[in-house]
Amino acid sequence: MEIRILLVDDEADFVETMAKRFRIRKITVAPAYSGVEALKLMDEQDFDVVILDVRMPGMDGLEVLRQIRLKRPLTEVIMLTGHASLDAGMQGMNLGAYDYVLKPADFDELLDKVRRAAERKALNVRAQAKG
Template identity: 55%
Template structure:
């Protein structure tokens, strides 16, 4: 499995620490934070491929955090995680771009598979963007030459 970066956001510190440790044991590059605010601060400094985000948190809740995460990093895939069943928050999260919605306690193997699928989706989107940029540049060779001249300055 290709290694990818994971951000876990959950206000339940014991759960967060245990979950992060279990993901690290599976050779993932993972960081955990206990609030939406801290997650958004971290996104200003670091890139992540997938986020696991608790829905119910004090302060900035998971839905509000999701909205801001997608604004900052639109290609990052977010899996919503909750111990509180709420169809409404699940639907709202999916409308805002969440990749999936999973109930706690989540089976680690199921969650690993969801993360792998989310990372694959992100990689496909990035590849399509890359190919579109190459196609655009090769369609306009003069623009490529102008860009190369700018780089030389």
């Protein structure tokens, strides 16, 4: 199954390295360095999973999440959060995020969550197609 990921974080180094690691595992990754950029990309194409940093300058992760839920309700979102913004992670879950991961994240754990989120998305798409 091919998974398409949108990776949103204001730290360019982090996004680029993360993207390389996903790509080497045959996962398509689109990088975005701000919330605005992420939303623009989502207008153009469909993603299975969005990995979204909570703390970003400009539009913050929660606001981006809200917009994503309006734009692409089927796309699953995994929040990346510092420990201090655990509350934000929880809030994200309430807003419909699939899960949250503490920074610095363990890559394998993140990968696992991405796969499961993608599966759920696929299930939901199929269910909607049937319904």
